[in-house]
Amino acid sequence: MKTGGAVQSLWFDTALLADGWARYVRISHADGVITSIDTGTATRNGDERAGIAVPGLGNLHSHAFQRGMAGLAEARGPSGDDFWSWRSVMYRFVDQLEPQDVEDIAALAYAEMLESGFTRVGEFHYLHHDRDGRPYADRGELAARIAAAALNTGIGLTMLPVFYAHSGFGGAAPTEGQRRFINTPEGYASLIEASRHAVHGLPDAVIGVAPHSLRATTPEELALIVPLAAGGPVHIHIAEQAREVEDCVAWSGQRPVDWLLDHMAVDARWCLVHATNLSVTETMRLAAGAAVVGLCPITEANLGDGIFPAARFIEAGGRFGVGSDSNVLIDAAEELRLLEYGQRLSTRARNVLASAGRPSVGGTLFSGALAGGARALGVELTGLVVGEAADIVALDSGHPAFFGRDGDALLDGWLFAARGGAIRSVWRRGHKVVEDGRHRLKGDLLWKFRRAMSRVLQA
Ligand code: NGQ
Ligand code: ZN
Numbered sequence: 001m002k003t004g005g006a007v008q009s010l011w012f013d014t015a016l017l018a019d020g021w022a023r024y025v026r027i028s029h030a031d032g033v034i035t036s037i038d039t040g041t042a043t044r045n046g047d048e049r050a051g052i053a054v055p056g057l058g059n060l061h062s063h064a065f066q067r068g069m070a071g072l073a074e075a076r077g078p079s080g081d082d083f084w085s086w087r088s089v090m091y092r093f094v095d096q097l098e099p100q101d102v103e104d105i106a107a108l109a110y111a112e113m114l115e116s117g118f119t120r121v122g123e124f125h126y127l128h129h130d131r132d133g134r135p136y137a138d139r140g141e142l143a144a145r146i147a148a149a150a151l152n153t154g155i156g157l158t159m160l161p162v163f164y165a166h167s168g169f170g171g172a173a174p175t176e177g178q179r180r181f182i183n184t185p186e187g188y189a190s191l192i193e194a195s196r197h198a199v200h201g202l203p204d205a206v207i208g209v210a211p212h213s214l215r216a217t218t219p220e221e222l223a224l225i226v227p228l229a230a231g232g233p234v235h236i237h238i239a240e241q242a243r244e245v246e247d248c249v250a251w252s253g254q255r256p257v258d259w260l261l262d263h264m265a266v267d268a269r270w271c272l273v274h275a276t277n278l279s280v281t282e283t284m285r286l287a288a289g290a291a292v293v294g295l296c297p298i299t300e301a302n303l304g305d306g307i308f309p310a311a312r313f314i315e316a317g318g319r320f321g322v323g324s325d326s327n328v329l330i331d332a333a334e335e336l337r338l339l340e341y342g343q344r345l346s347t348r349a350r351n352v353l354a355s356a357g358r359p360s361v362g363g364t365l366f367s368g369a370l371a372g373g374a375r376a377l378g379v380e381l382t383g384l385v386v387g388e389a390a391d392i393v394a395l396d397s398g399h400p401a402f403f404g405r406d407g408d409a410l411l412d413g414w415l416f417a418a419r420g421g422a423i424r425s426v427w428r429r430g431h432k433v434v435e436d437g438r439h440r441l442k443g444d445l446l447w448k449f450r451r452a453m454s455r456v457l458q459a
Contacts, residue, residue, distance in 0.1 A: 056119025
């Protein structure tokens, strides 16, 4: 997207700034960056009046293509439906995708992310090869499709090319259904290079590395690929399913998070996605470290993963962010709501993920996910601050969930009581990409998505 140059000013009834809520706030921006923030100030000529401002959130974990199969794996199969049978359905969907489909599905997913308040996405990108499993002439072909979807919709992109080599612990050979994902460490190094090239046209893309899981990589491969992050983020799926934990114990004698913490230098650049099935020791070890846990409550519920021990983890100072993973439903507020509701249902208590210092559950969850999302995505997305990207979400002050509310009660209203329609506008690097709750290219994106669906689902 092009940038303007001229200073533009937005005026908000109230805004969540880095040091808390303020009233009557003017945020000015130029060339995508916030140039000034004035509080307690009246509107003036040229200001756009825009409601209630909160910073855009990072969505730290997405497989964009899976948006195309949303709702198609909700019918019972021949025997015992679970995560693994869902994965078989997903693999069959993968088989059909052409590069244009990947781009068109991702673009709709990214538009929906922006509409829901996510302004950056961590794309855990593992679909690399052609339908027959052979690398495309350009190894970065599909990474370029993801980058094109990000450029077209305006969302910030943290590209996490995935290293995938095995079907199970101990270096088991990959299956036929995994042929489009597979790389050697050398092939992966060229994929990282190609991905850097693919994101060239984006204003603030970040590249990281992503060993898919301990199932799909060997310790030797991990040691080779993690350094390719070159200071960028390192993401891995971990301990999502009970069977995965059992298999890890059978292979190594250790649970996955214990194994990872004992064998890799897991620092602030790391994001451990899901980490659902933890022992108490693992929970406390993770909480004491600097890594972020990437929670995807909607997908984890949809896939029957289990419930992350968030109360204990957050109480112990653990860092978290949220992701939309399978994209079966894309909604930032609902991810946070379900995170709290999972804890309420399992502990039979209320207002679980809050603290004496910040009694509002909405405030605690939003601020936690903002900071954790930024760290995991390799950016300083820590709020509305002069010098940072103008990534701003405007809640609609005309929505009944906000009437008579102030401060953190606005976040509680948004997360727990708003259903749709809470977000009116979204600016990404100063560009208004969502207006009246709708991405400005939605009509075109829907048309292309429909074209992809009729091709893929009829194939
Ligand atoms: C994925 N999704 O990579 O899309 C995985 C399924 C796997 C989740 N783990 C494949 N939610 O883990 O093997
Ligand atoms: Zn995932």
